[in-house]
Amino acid sequence: MRSLIKWSPISEFHDVTNQLSNLMNFGQRSYLNSESEANDDLDWTPAVNVSENDSRYKIDLEVPGIKKEDIQVGVENGKITITGERKLEKEVKNDRIHRTEFSLGKFSRSFKVPQDAESSAIVAKFENGILGVSLPKVESSKPRKVKIEVN
Numbered sequence: 001m002r003s004l005i006k007w008s009p010i011s012e013f014h015d016v017t018n019q020l021s022n023l024m025n026f027g028q029r030s031y032l033n034s035e036s037e038a039n040d041d042l043d044w045t046p047a048v049n050v051s052e053n054d055s056r057y058k059i060d061l062e063v064p065g066i067k068k069e070d071i072q073v074g075v076e077n078g079k080i081t082i083t084g085e086r087k088l089e090k091e092v093k094n095d096r097i098h099r100t101e102f103s104l105g106k107f108s109r110s111f112k113v114p115q116d117a118e119s120s121a122i123v124a125k126f127e128n129g130i131l132g133v134s135l136p137k138v139e140s141s142k143p144r145k146v147k148i149e150v151n
């Protein structure tokens with residue numbers, strides 16, 4: 001005896017998008033070390049925005065759900081490295097999990113410190129899941145205006 005299964009175009013669409021997401025590794029950013037090889041010790045890579053203005057460079061790292069105690073910022077050999085870990089807070093024992101998309105585990109991001117940055121004066125602030133790292137520029141590199149005197 002055959003049983004009928006109700007066809008749903010929406011569920012088919014979700015299945016296709018899930019398969020494409022898995023194929024394209026959607027939601028997971030690739031992580032490469034300085035030798036451009038995959039780093040198997042890392043589990044995920046947080047998104048980052050890097051910007052600059054006349055007085056500083058700014059790195060904003062998106063790390064929601066991570067305690068500031070679980071993040072380290074260091075400068076060594078002309079490179080700033082931000083490492084950390086997102087841990088599972090509580091283990092679910094009796095619930096059936098239908099989908100898990102949160103990234104857990106270790107991460108690391110490294111950035112070259114520009115020549116005109118004052119690497120000894122780096123400031124890091126953590127607020128609302130965003131780690132902001134500010135690298136001030138050395139005074140000699142900041143734009144300045146010179147008044148021209150006319151005799």
